[in-house]
Amino acid sequence: MPGLLLGDQFPNFEADTTIGRIKFHDFLGNSWGILFSHPKDFTPVCTTELACAARISDEFTKRGVKMIALSIDSVEDHRHWSKDVMAFNSETEIPLPFPIIADDKRELSIQLGMLDPDERDKDGMPLTARCVFVIGPDKKLKLSILYPATTGRNFDELLRVIDSLQLTAQKKVATPVNWKPNDKVMVIPSLSEAEAAALFPNGVTTKEVPSGKKYLRYTQL
Incomplete structure (x- = not known):
């Protein structure tokens, strides 16, 4: 179809x-x-x-x-x-x-x-x-x-995903599981640490994981 x-x-x-x-x-x-x-x-x-x-x-x-x-x-x-x-x-x-x-x-x-x-x-x-x-x-x-x-x-979920779509269309971020407006967002992997530091003045925090890879990066917009 x-x-x-x-x-x-x-x-x-x-x-x-x-x-x-x-x-x-x-x-x-x-x-x-x-x-x-x-x-x-x-x-x-x-x-x-x-x-x-x-x-x-x-x-x-x-x-x-x-x-x-x-x-x-x-x-x-x-x-x-x-x-x-x-x-x-x-x-x-x-x-x-x-x-x-x-x-x-x-x-x-x-x-x-x-x-x-x-x-x-x-x-x-x-x-x-x-x-x-x-x-x-x-x-x-x-x-x-x-x-x-x-x-x-669930129309509350539709509003939530629209909030995410509109935010991520403007900012180089992604929204994690169960994200709601004003929650922390995730820095997209394609941004270098220097680019992330310049774009996000509130700072970027990284969650440590066993692999040692620093891909779980969060920021507050």
Whole structure:
């Protein structure tokens, strides 16, 4: 099945959405973007996911990330279901704060490798899995995560990885396991000690290991 690899240029597709027809690169502009698919409207796990995404949409906006969802349902279904999503948050008068792409012909889902072969609708057609794509301002794929239809996502983790992606795009660092903003980061191995000392005025500490190799280098930004 076709799909995308990290670093690939994200397709500049055109699609109908709940805010009208869009051209994806124009929709993103110079922003980061997150595109997340869900199997089907009016289903339980999907409703909890989009309700969570709506509830924390300000956190994505704060990071300069434009949000957009996708499923195989029609624009009309998306608009009706959006009311249920916001009602789940007890916000019946507030519209969903991001658009949903209608991919009822599954053309985009096939192009992006989003279909879940084990989950099918009443007609036996495959549903979209829970894909997550994070796209940079250069329109290249920075992160992809693929969940099966039966497993809901953790949006706190998506915010965490976006924080990491945005930080490491600007600084010559990497983020270690379970990193959170304001934690220490790791100096990338390609930097010499002299370069690291010049770049990181707060200093660099090295964890000693049995091999004697000094690759576990930490700094506080």
